[in-house]
């Protein structure tokens with residue numbers, strides 16, 4: 574045996590284990606274009622410490638996916654992934670539902686497919702602040718869904734001090750911050766808001782929002798981020814419960 578043994582390090586995001594927000598179902602939205610890109614992203618996620626992944630394709634006006642088609646595509650992907658080793662388990666498919674006028678008029682609104690625990694991943698428009706349907710969130714809460722708001726740090730018109738944000742927290746809406754936000758991927762403002770939400774103990778989940786290999790590279794860079802490492806020592810999240 575050599576005198577110097579290579580130090581074994583645990584990948585940073587092992588502590589989370591599960592990712593519940595990514596766009597790796599090939600060819601259905603602005604995420605991975607094909608199976609090879611999906612596999613490349615999954616490999617990188619494994620290297621960063623993720624062991625389990627739930628796919629969340631967009632459901633919004635410009636990606637009018639429907640749950641039946643998404644299920645079929647998911648089963649096809651699962652069959653393909655059997656030929657590969659060392660990837661995180663792709664445990665299920667749900668959606669990232671954009672709550673806008675389209676969603677509220679959408680036929681089949683009752684068909685939404687939640688994450689385990691009846692968790693419904695939702696987002697608003699990133700640019701149009703005229704429609705923040707908190708009342709619709711509350712309707713879903715009454716139907717026993719738990720609303721999980723994706724990346725609250727990314728909405729330019731919302732911040733930790735916005736009345737709408739406070740109202741959501743008061744009504745039990747959960748928040749999921751994007752890991753890449755904390756490395757500056759979406760700019761300095763999103764970075765600072767992301768950390769502020771976490772410091773306020775308002776964040777229950779961290780997600781990758783992985784779309785393609787560009788995001789995957791950023792995820793690897795984020796594993797070296799000291800502020801993120803320190804934050805993970807101090808705060809706990811619910812990812813591993815999924």
Ligand SMILES: [Fe+2]
Nearest residue numbers: 594669723782
């Ligand atoms: Fe997303």
